[in-house]
Amino acid sequence: MTGARADGGVPDPAEDGESISRLLRAWRMRVDARTVPELRGVHPRPGRLLSQRHVARLTGVSEGWYRALEAGRRQDFSESFLLRVAAALRLSEAETLTLFLAVCGRRPPGSPCPAGELPQGVRNLLVQQTSYPAYLSDNAWNIVASNHLMGEWFPWVLRPGANLMRWALLHPEAREQMLDWEDSCARVYLAMLRVAANSNPGDGGLRALVREVLDSDADCRRIWAEEHDVVEHRDGHVFRLRLPYHDRAEIRVTSHVLLPIQRPDLRFVFITPLPD
Incomplete structure (x- = not known):
């Protein structure tokens, strides 16, 4: 009392x-x-x-x-x-x-807000971002929405069922466009999958994604077996890219990852170029 x-x-x-x-x-x-x-x-x-x-x-x-x-x-x-x-x-x-x-001292189990249509404010923020490529992805890295510039830099986001992990780890064009693919991309993305798979053991979609990546690519299987690193997100990570949109000239970019308060089950990611 x-x-x-x-x-x-x-x-x-x-x-x-x-x-x-x-x-x-x-x-x-x-x-x-x-x-x-x-x-x-x-x-x-x-x-x-x-x-x-x-x-x-x-x-x-x-x-x-x-x-x-x-x-x-x-x-x-x-x-x-x-x-x-x-x-x-x-x-x-x-x-x-x-x-x-x-x-x-922790949140209730499960999603803190129901999935569904994007809140109009989040959609407007994405569409009105005209300076940099930006997109929304879910917990399994499925592309939920993207702005116009993202589609121009990375046309793969416009394909049906676009998924960041499948493209970055399994698609041949990713290895051409993302320089230092193994060290700068594959090891980081697989470390992110390792965190996600362990933090959401009941998520069948995530388990299937990990299994698909490992079953489909020998390099990913080798890195997965060799490495034990874990990475929660790519916020602040620097990539070197060579994209058709930039006439294949090398550019350096960094990613910024935000969680919309109305839909914390989504990631709001935008990509900004770094000075030469």
């Missing part, structure tokens, strides 16, 4: 969990127990107040276990339990995020 410190000061919410305790109580109190189907037939019949005992019943734990959560006491609360609490208290996406961050 929280309260004033012995010295008369106000308790630190970060230390004793007072903040999440107060929020949990408020969220519970706003739920009318009479509207919860799972509590129909419970004796004694619940009134309007949703009690801690009711929430414990709805989430399949003891009343003491739920009480520990609401009191802000540190326990080994599982993600599945916190998700059941969120459902029982009818929490919004932002409220569920707050619960997870306060209790275990």
Whole structure:
């Protein structure tokens, strides 16, 4: 139970969990127990107040276990339990995020926002980027959208089913256009695939992509077996390119990787040339 410190000061919410305790109580109190189907037939019949005992019943734990959560006491609360609490208290996406961050310091499992059409703001930002090539890709590096300049520099993004990893690691033109292909491209991209494959073990699409790359190319298999490096993203990575768009003159570029707050399941990447 929280309260004033012995010295008369106000308790630190970060230390004793007072903040999440107060929020949990408020969220519970706003739920009318009479509207919860799972509590129909419970004796004694619940009134309007949703009690801690009711929430414990709805989430399949003891009343003491739920009480520990609401009191802000540190326990080994599982993600599945916190998700059941969120459902029982009818929490919004932002409220569920707050619960997870306060209790275990991480986001809820799964995508933080549903996939679907691109938010208009993100689409506008991409289209209106006229100075540099830019594109959006998903977690498996499928090209979701690209601007006009990206299509001119890299026409492969306009092909059906365009995928950065398939093009960069498996397409012959990538080895002509990306100089120092093995060291500057293949080793970096395979290190990124290694991170993705281990961070999303349940993603069948990612597993299939890794398998396709390794099954299709002997160089990639050799590098995969030799290397143990891991790379999360290519932000700030420098490439040397020789593209038809630039009459095959060598240029140096760097990539910038951003996560749109409305669709953090996507990567917003734009490419800027470096001075000679």
